[in-house]
Amino acid sequence: NAGVMQNPRHLVRRRGQEARLRCSPMKGHSHVYWYRQLPEEGLKFMVYLQKENIIDESGMPKERFSAEFPKEGPSILRIQQVVRGDSAAYFCASSPWKTSSYEQYFGPGTRLTVT
Amino acid sequence: AQSVAQPEDQVNVAEGNPLTVKCTYSVSGNPYLFWYVQYPNRGLQFLLKYITGDNLVKGSYGFEAEFNKSQTSFHLKKPSALVSDSALYFCAVRDHNNAGNMLTFGGGTRLMVKP
Numbered sequence: 001n002a003g004v005m006q007n008p009r010h011l012v013r014r015r016g017q018e019a020r021l022r023c024s025p026m027k028g029h030s031h032v033y034w035y036r037q038l039p040e041e042g043l044k045f046m047v048y049l050q051k052e053n054i055i056d057e058s059g060m061p062k063e064r065f066s067a068e069f070p071k072e073g074p075s076i077l078r079i080q081q082v083v084r085g086d087s088a089a090y091f092c093a094s095s096p097w098k099t100s101s102y103e104q105y106f107g108p109g110t111r112l113t114v115t
Numbered sequence: 116a117q118s119v120a121q122p123e124d125q126v127n128v129a130e131g132n133p134l135t136v137k138c139t140y141s142v143s144g145n146p147y148l149f150w151y152v153q154y155p156n157r158g159l160q161f162l163l164k165y166i167t168g169d170n171l172v173k174g175s176y177g178f179e180a181e182f183n184k185s186q187t188s189f190h191l192k193k194p195s196a197l198v199s200d201s202a203l204y205f206c207a208v209r210d211h212n213n214a215g216n217m218l219t220f221g222g223g224t225r226l227m228v229k230p
Contacts, residue, residue, distance in 0.1 A: 043220045
């Protein structure tokens with residue numbers, strides 16, 4: 001069973017460009033979470049999605065950031081008009097539909113560098 | 116609101132000695148507590164969790180953690196440290212009443228095990 005997949009692993013964008021980060025959850029998982037990690041800091045929750053639904057986006061910046069998890073295909077975190085402060089590692093995690101265990105399984109992350 | 120504190124940025128220990136990485140938490144309801152480990156340029160790996168039951172939880176790689184409700188702590192321990200345990204450790208909490216399912220992470224503690 002493959003783990004959580006994220007691509008690209010590294011992404012370089014110039015200021016003003018768009019960044020698209022992809023996440024494929026573990027097989028059988030229908031809950032996806034996005035977290036951001038700034039250098040030397042812990043992970044900060046951004047958004048929680050189920051298939052075709054945003055459940056909790058309380059951690060998402062109000063502008064330029066959006067996320068989706070379509071019925072088919074990976075979850076996408078989209079950052080429009082990137083700025084230097086968006087440089088960070090973005091981690092996706094997934095968990096099963098029915099679980100009493102509550103842990104989340106993390107992908108390897110996408111490291112975004114804005115130049 | 117839920118929060119986690121890891122009071123030590125770094126813990127140094129000699130190989131073979133016991134190690135402790137501290138974590139305290141704050142939630143309004145019953146806590147679900149987790150420890151994750153992060154190696155350089157990698158995602159987070161799940162180590163162990165406390166959901167309910169015995170206060171002493173055993174996890175991967177010989178790690179264990181003790182849930183102390185009165186002190187609101189969940190310290191990570193290992194009887195005998197290995198050099199390969201050197202990594203960044205994160206404590207995380209989820210409030211049982213948090214329908215949003217998000218994890219709140221501490222700032223991380225860097226563990227350095229010296230031969």
